[in-house]
Amino acid sequence: MPEINRNDPSAGSSILEIRGLQKAFGDSPVLKDISFSVSTGNVVTIIGPSGSGKSTLLRCASFLETVDEGDILYDGQYAVKSGVYVPKKDLNRFRMLFGMVFQNFNLFPHYSVMKNICEPLTLRGIDKEEARERALSLLKKMGLEGKENAYPCQLSGGQQQRVAIARALAPEPEILFFDEPTSALDPELTGEVLKVIRQLAEDHMTMVVVTHEMSFAHAVSHRVVFMDGGYIVEEGSPDQVFVNPQSERTKRFLSNYKQ
Amino acid sequence: MSLLTMITTMAEGLGKTCAIFFLTLLFSLPLGMLVALLRMSKNRIVSSVTRFVITVLRGTPLMLQLLAVTYGPYYLFGFSVSRNKLIPVVIAFSINYAAYFAEIYRGGIESIPAGQYEAAAVLGYTRFQTFLRIVLPQVVKRIMPSVTNEVVTLVKDTSIAFTVSYQEMFTIGKQIANSQTSFTPFLIAGVFYYVFNLIVDRVMGRIEKSMDYYK
Secondary structure (H helix, E strand, O other): OOOOOOOOOOOEEEEEEEEEEEEEOEEEEEEEEEEEEEEEEOOEEEEEOOOHHHHHHHHHHOOOOOOEEEEEOOOEEEEEEEEEOOOHHHHHHHOOOOEEEOOOOOOOOHHHHHHHHHHHHHOOOOOHHHHHHHHHHHHHOOOOOOOOOOOOOOOOHHHHHHHHHHHHHOOOOOOOEOOOOOOOHHHHHHHHHHHHHHHHHHOOOOOOEEOOHHHHHOOOOOOOOEEEEEEEEEEEEEEEHHHHOOHHHHHHHHHHHOO | OHHHHHHHHHHOOOOHHHHHHHHHHHHEEEEEEEEHHHOOOOOOHHHHHHHHHHHHHHHHHHHHHHHHHHHHHHHOHHHHHHHOOOHHHHHHHHHHHHHHHHHHHHHHHHOOHHHHHHHHHHHOOHHHHHHHHHHHHHHHHHHHHHHHHHHHHHHHHHHHHHHHHHOOOOHHHHHHHHHOOOOOOHHHHHHHHHHHHHHHHHHHHHHHOOOOOOO
């Protein structure tokens, strides 16, 4: 793992770069000075207790929340500079660079699996046939062949989440965010979703995964970030963080997961 | 007057009853959406004014509103809305029903989970596309039972047009009842409304069923 120079946005290989991010909901600060970056082809997992700001960080990166202060850069270009966003039209250009997978899938219930995947593509001007082909090949990859005409309510949670992953991948984003992708699933279904994410990691998909699945994080990530109280407390290789954590807070948190 | 004459005379007014019914739906259903959007406006003046108007429209009798629209302009400005009573009737009904539909729409729109908007935003949907393609179809499904309720009420409310002597079925029935000192026309009117609503129920049931393919 090469060390990333966090002060240089032109470090080239970093697709996402966040600097000095601050975010408060009303009077309560949720993110206090977060800096972090993701290199192309890497998998970064973010772990930490509830309320530590993990999900908010992802939601800021995907423009679902507006930041108060700090920079967000994609491909070395400013989407947000010192808390100021680029114009809406340009923001939409940045939106095409990332995809997002939610805890509750958020599939469109009134659309078939096929339409869930295809409509966002055709609205972005992609040809209908091309959209269909992409959808079919992604569904195959997700182990969902033959499900294209099903409606979300006819699928299990694990299947729904895999459709959601296919939908997020279909616009061919450069980076994929996962916000606790298995937290709404029972253990049996968790496995099938994690397997798919693992497979994406093997294909060198750039991903940021907020998760409570520690063994998965250990196995799949290039880098692990531990957050608490709106700060990044510790980050490093999976072995550094899981086997030899430096901070007392990290040790205490991880002790809950080791029986 | 024979029973058959009563029935046929009253049936002649059914066309006007239907006119009130369909025209009111035609105008109040979309108008209700506009009112709902104003009610949910982020501009606090717009939303509170709309809210006030809704409370007035829902908090006073439709009959009173109908009288106000029909005769109000004459007393205030010395002119009538129109010789044809259908126009003030449809205006009063449409505005009144729009207020009820607005609150139904608002309830439906607010029941759509935030995650639907978020997924659409990340996938590049504009706000307008999100509303039209993602939110609205789900709202329609959710509010159908409440809308059916209002539509059934509207069928019966058309009888209120008798207060301005608009010659729809119930007004004619009431006139016959007076002139013949008979209660029969009211029974006939009851049967007419009941059958009308049986049809409404069927149609609305069909529409609801057509959206059964998802939860």
